[in-house]
Amino acid sequence: MATAAEKTRERLSVAKTYKLYIGGKFPRTESGRYFKLTDKNGVVVANVCRGSRKDFRNAVVAARKAQPGWAGASAYLRGQILYRIAEMLEGRREQFTAELNRQGIAVRAAEKEVDASVDRLVYYAGWADKYQQVFSAVNPVSSSHFNFSVLEPTGLVAILAPEDSGLLGLVSNLAPAIVGGNTAVVLASASRPLSAISFAEVLHASDLPAGVVNLLTGYRDELTEHFASHMDVNAIVYCDGGKRAARQIQSLAAGNIKRVVERSGIEWSKPGAQHPYLIRDTQEVKTTWHPIGT
Amino acid sequence: MSVSALETRPILPDLSKVPAVDEVGVDERVARFCSRSIKTTAKLEALKLALSMIDLTTLEGQDTPGKVRQLCQKAIHLHDAMPGLPQVAAVCVYPTMVGVARKALEGHDINVASVATAFPSGMAPLNVKLEDTRMAVAEGADEIDMVISRGAFLAGEYGFVFDEIAAIEEACGDAHLKVILETGELGTLDRVRRASVLSMHAGADFIKTSTGKIQPAATMQVTLVMLQAIRDYFRETGRRVGMKPAGGISNAKLAIHYLVMLKETLGNAWMTPERFRFGASSLANDLLMQLMKQSTGAYQSADYFSKD
Numbered sequence: 001m002a003t004a005a006e007k008t009r010e011r012l013s014v015a016k017t018y019k020l021y022i023g024g025k026f027p028r029t030e031s032g033r034y035f036k037l038t039d040k041n042g043v044v045v046a047n048v049c050r051g052s053r054k055d056f057r058n059a060v061v062a063a064r065k066a067q068p069g070w071a072g073a074s075a076y077l078r079g080q081i082l083y084r085i086a087e088m089l090e091g092r093r094e095q096f097t098a099e100l101n102r103q104g105i106a107v108r109a110a111e112k113e114v115d116a117s118v119d120r121l122v123y124y125a126g127w128a129d130k131y132q133q134v135f136s137a138v139n140p141v142s143s144s145h146f147n148f149s150v151l152e153p154t155g156l157v158a159i160l161a162p163e164d165s166g167l168l169g170l171v172s173n174l175a176p177a178i179v180g181g182n183t184a185v186v187l188a189s190a191s192r193p194l195s196a197i198s199f200a201e202v203l204h205a206s207d208l209p210a211g212v213v214n215l216l217t218g219y220r221d222e223l224t225e226h227f228a229s230h231m232d233v234n235a236i237v238y239c240d241g242g243k244r245a246a247r248q249i250q251s252l253a254a255g256n257i258k259r260v261v262e263r264s265g266i267e268w269s270k271p272g273a274q275h276p277y278l279i280r281d282t283q284e285v286k287t288t289w290h291p292i293g294t
Numbered sequence: 295m296s297v298s299a300l301e302t303r304p305i306l307p308d309l310s311k312v313p314a315v316d317e318v319g320v321d322e323r324v325a326r327f328c329s330r331s332i333k334t335t336a337k338l339e340a341l342k343l344a345l346s347m348i349d350l351t352t353l354e355g356q357d358t359p360g361k362v363r364q365l366c367q368k369a370i371h372l373h374d375a376m377p378g379l380p381q382v383a384a385v386c387v388y389p390t391m392v393g394v395a396r397k398a399l400e401g402h403d404i405n406v407a408s409v410a411t412a413f414p415s416g417m418a419p420l421n422v423k424l425e426d427t428r429m430a431v432a433e434g435a436d437e438i439d440m441v442i443s444r445g446a447f448l449a450g451e452y453g454f455v456f457d458e459i460a461a462i463e464e465a466c467g468d469a470h471l472k473v474i475l476e477t478g479e480l481g482t483l484d485r486v487r488r489a490s491v492l493s494m495h496a497g498a499d500f501i502k503t504s505t506g507k508i509q510p511a512a513t514m515q516v517t518l519v520m521l522q523a524i525r526d527y528f529r530e531t532g533r534r535v536g537m538k539p540a541g542g543i544s545n546a547k548l549a550i551h552y553l554v555m556l557k558e559t560l561g562n563a564w565m566t567p568e569r570f571r572f573g574a575s576s577l578a579n580d581l582l583m584q585l586m587k588q589s590t591g592a593y594q595s596a597d598y599f600s601k602d
Contacts, residue, residue: 057593060593226593229591229592229593230592230593230595231592231593231594231595231597231598232593232594232595232596232597252592255592256595256598
């Protein structure tokens, strides 16, 4: 028979500390700053890292280091790893659904978002060894040259993820960037950051080399300036944010002539929100003139 | 040898009287140096000072005259986009490359340093080491970086190591002598301290941590022990010996930690390229990138700085 002590014993819950994901590790923000994430009743759900410019700087260092290796991996391997990410996410369906639900999304809608995220990863995994054929060309020229154009990754892509779509929006912008051999530093949605950090755990378990994806949480107002001005960032993809932010990003990005990609007002749950042109957005066309005999 | 020469000959001190090093104390002290906050104008000054203390180094078997000339060009034109930068202190090369470096640096106030004495192992008879040194000096080296015989030192043949350093010092003539202890092979901080004392008494102008070929190379712990030895030697003899940590110091933040340690251990008299150097190759670019960050506000990319 159970004793009185056993009857009244309640298990202490073990809450997850939501941290950043930089260079294959989960550090806290170096700034020691956090912000409270509350649900619709005002109850605190989690303390989320308020990433600083120095966290961003560290993330860029990690992403730069990982870039040549990832770009050099075969297209087949990149596709396999993306598919592996999809598998890992599928296995954690319940966790992600519950987490989205805690961030204010109804259960049915949350399930749909997780499923769509898995499908999206599979979609881009399939494109890994195909987009090159679609976008490359042999060009007719009127001299004795064999002239052809192929795609090469832009390099290091900084992504300001959509604010409203915490998981699907993140996946929809991240997958096309990395499938093409880029490495990425992503600022997650500030109002729905939990899925992003849990998604980092999925990435971590998917044979994705450290540093290929780095995830930060924090305030967009504070970090946009550094995302746009960092000289070692080759492209910036920003989702929504309004005209003023767009202007700021575009003028600061001119410092090293970053590729600037704006994705505003896109409904990420629609099938039309996935297409290979999103891969091409962060690719550079390299044209070769190869001399041939007449 | 004349009587006066005998009197000025260096004498090996009793190394058993060298104080033991408290390793835990050293670790704690080093941790304190790393917690200092150096910002804005102080940071700017520190970055510039660190830059002026660099010995730009290339010590590879694959070095060619072209590579050495390229390094010298880097020393002369650190980053022309940013005016008002200090110069590096020296370019450090192998003896066979001294002539090339001398010529490339003609008309510039940058020293040529050469490693010598069968660098990096030091496994050669004394006459070969002396010839190596004389050749580097004859080619125009302003500074000689010699390695001690670690094997002999570890076997307890302190007299042998001492005489060797003294002989090389003599062969250097006017060139400054830096003595490399190769602390990564000495094993304990106690031995580092003893080797420092021995080298300074034998006539070293600088003591240097490492060749850069052995891991671990320079660490803050090892450097602190050597700085303390320099301080005690100064109190004893009144002679100021310089310090050169080398190998593994590749970013600006770490370099600033070293400068903090230098200032708090030896004071302002040592905060000059005459008495403190960084042996490094990639540190210069990181310092330059930090300086550009300070002036433009944007984080920098290695793509816009010359390779080293």
